[in-house]
Amino acid sequence: MYESMVRQRMLEEKVVELYKSGSIPGLAHPYIGQEAISTGVCVALEKEDLIVSNHRGHGHSVAKGLPEKVMLSELMGKDAGMCLGLGGSMHSTDLECGIIFSTAIVGGGIPLSVGVALALKIDKKQNCVVCFFGDGATNTGAFHEGINLAAIWKLPAIFVCENNQYAISVPVSKSTLVPIAQRAQAYGIPGRSVDGMNVLDVHAAALEAISRAKKGEGPTLLECKTYRYTGHGAYDTGLDYRTQEEINDWKARDPIDKLERKIITEKLAAIEELESIRNKLRSELEDAVKFAQERPYPPDSLLAKFVWA
């Protein structure tokens, strides 16, 4: 868990740097601060379990096993990206890793996950699909329609809401009067709210939801309260609508620091071991950046290749 969280954090810090220097074009929505959620959930999944991700999804894919060099290649629009450079930052598919799709339309992944879960159910597979989305998505019609349908059909799906407190600039308190987890009641499914800054809490809640899904008892809505340290995009400080004090308060609850303290206090590993993990990850990341930078852009012939199957 520690390694996965640090891997995502380092990757995203590098993404912000590469974005600002112009190596990553388009849009990029950093996951920094939310790593406990992707990690807690994905560690609880088996390899054959599936995820559907969203625009803030680099962490989800890496937590599910996508190599950083592939992710970075996609972000730079290079040929070695998981979508061959046709997708970009907001789209990730790698079937071997169980990454079905990432959508750039807020809430759009929810109805799609219903279909994925329907296939798992008809196939009688002992697997599930996790759909990640933010607090903003819970106010879309897709959220309502999709979760209701999954509930009626008792599908093996887990709806993970990463409540990072803001839909771009609008705080969740100004867009929803009830706690997000409470919305599950309206669909007749369990809804749980957990500390999304604590990977062990997320993990425990995910295990319960996954077990329920795999037993054929239907979906769960899991709200993970968290915070994005950056603004909405890599270009945005987020200070136009948030105070530095608020950001600092959340950073004081950093999920990686928290786990690190626990590891040290409970003597699960020595500081030197953690340091060596960090060093290894740093060097792997540098290799990944170099790999992506050296890859060619896709040829123009790719342009029309995948419009039709």
Added chain:
Amino acid sequence: MKTLSYAQAINEALAEEMRRDKKVLVFGEDVGKLGGVFKITKGLLEEFGPERVMDTPLSENAIVGAAIGVAIMGYRPVAEIMYMDFLHECADQLVNHLPKMHFMTGGKLTAPAVIRTQYSLGRNTGAQHSQFFPSLYMNTPGIMVATPSNPADAKGLLKTAIRGSNPVLFVESAALYATKGQVPVKEELIPFGKADLKRSGSDVTVVAVSRMVGEAVEAADALAAEGISVEVLDPRTLTPLDMDAILSSVKKTGRLVTAEDGCITCGVGAEIVARVTERAMDYLENIVRIACPDIPAPFSPPLQKAYMPETDMIVRSIKSIV
């Protein structure tokens, strides 16, 4: 050959495909016990069971989303959206997701989902239950658009749609559901992108879509008695569109009439005229687009009659340019 109604032909296509391939699923509003509000899915629940024929809540976006998800997992869903007007309810899944799954993932996913719907112009259903706007989806790369005009085409095109690898928007005309026609007893798959020559002629080419094909054929027959030779083409699918057939016909006749049930601006006719103008300008003497005016569909029967293009309008238009 056997005689079937347009509705029966679609029902047969669904049943035969479901028998042939266990991966074919049908879901949508009222498609189960009721057999669909137009009875197109009648008998499917009884024969194939609730695992393959599923009623859904009134959630068009979730219906199409579920179709995408289950299709990328290897199934062949045929989802029904009750009225074409309701496609706007699921525009996000239908436009932003479905047609782009293969493209955005660099070919890793395919989504062979068929979205069946119908338009009801001609049935006095008012402005929100009459619209026909296939050109919106011609403007959306990655989804094929079929608009069958008769029972045999409806059956053959739907079978092709279900077996293909690409998403298909299958637009039926409710005004045609009761229309009877000859359908081959032996299985016949109709390829996409292949226009059907309904009448051969030398004075004018009419490219008609869906319900207007029958009207155009009637017009052609009426005009033949007056010595005007009308060629009628039914493209059958709008994406892909058989431009070769349209261009060679126009090059022969020098006159082009398009006929459709949607509003005229940016309609199917607009696109066909643009393409023909680009590629065969020197052959063209005249062009007329026949469509509904840029007005929402009215309810009152006399107003609807004034609003809808009919055989008479085609006859008058052809006479004005020949």
